[in-house]
Amino acid sequence: MLRRVFPPLLALVLGVFTLLVAGAPAQAAPVTVTNGTQFTDTTGAVVHAHGGGVIKVGAYYYWFGENRNPDNTFKAVSAYRSTDLKTWEFRRNVLTQSSAPELAVANIERPKVIYNTTTGKFVMWMHKENGKDYNESRSAVAVSDTVDGDYAWRGSFRPPSGTTSRDMTLFKDDDGTAYQVTSAAGNADLHIYKLTADYTGYDSLVANPWPNNFRESPALFKRDGVYFMLTSGTSGWNPNQQRYATATSLTGPWTPMTEIGDATAYGSQTAYVLPVQGTSGTSYLYMGDRWGNSMGGTVNDSQYVWLPLTFPTRTTMNLPWYPQVAIDTAAGTVTGVGGGPYYNLVARHSGKCLDVTDNSAADGANALQYTCNGGLNQQWRLQDAGGGYVRVLAQHSGKCLDVDGGSTADGAFVNQYHCTTGTNQQWRFDDQGGGYYRLVARHSGKCLDVANASTADGARLIQWPCGTGTNQQFQRPAV
Structure with a gap:
């Protein structure tokens, strides 16, 4: 009897198991994403998720962003999903011009989605304009029962104080409380607002930490109990110096804004910071837009710049440049690929490394020697400047080794500064034998x-007439 019943039973169980497995995504394999490119979806179409944000639901990352008409006005908020953050499947246009009468002629920017576990709703916030100028400066909300379903328009409005609301982001804290961060007061301030329990309205203003600093494109995330706020300056579509601040409470106190990355965020602007959690821990992915408008095109010509954020300490952060980024969503790792070789520059007399003080990304930060420790602020890459000279770029900041003010004087300080065409940032490596070099400044x-x-x-780095001293000789082992 058991022999006669077991084969059909086994077949049924195996059939159900096969259906369950077929309906679930396979574990994502590691991938490599190339920066400064347009991404394509599984059909080969260009991914239009500009100014966007990501939410993880189950095994999938859902990416929402701007999709524009040829005249740069709003066409749709498009949704894509992926398990590996490279293979993007287009799901649908979840919000379109036909979703509400006021969207027929509009601009929708920086859409972000979070999930409310109490109401069971996915809630989208965005920046809404009239399609002609930036005079409306309103927030807007839409909701859906499913992450990639049609989002029902709930209207647009300004914050309770009546101030403007432009570039914005959403953040959901560990306790389920949700917040909107928005560029307010004509971009002069960044306001942090607590949202209502259903996430569809404003509850109260939590903080205005940097009045009159003119910051936009905010991205807020939390790591090891520390809140990080990453922002750009206001320069239209053109890229500029990104800055960040930290706090242990959203109400503050917040630190002053500190420079991060090079002078243009490698030609990009912050859109979102995505925590990628896996078996090896959690990494943080900078997601930036290289706007097509800054290159003579439109929003839909924009490219993406994704980079690994690194954390020298609990409260400090680096944005280093790599031409590619390797992502393993299963392991939770995000690492830079290529762009090297990278070198330490080790002083012969002391055995210590050329270092940018305090891991600073600021223009004018001191170049000094310090005990070698593997930090990105002790790693340097060389960029051809012609005529046998190179620029020497700090890997943590993308900024150049620079003789202060272009001085030709003995003892002039050497610092880091955003890269220019100045000959005070151009150096010749003169071989001194034994694997050591003198670095000779072109201008002096x-x-x-x-x-x-x-x-x-x-000890500070300076320029000085060339001699035979070992304090002018540097080894350059590859990292």
């Missing part, structure tokens, strides 16, 4: 020198 003919031949941590 003088050598990079550890001041007073000091062996102490923190």
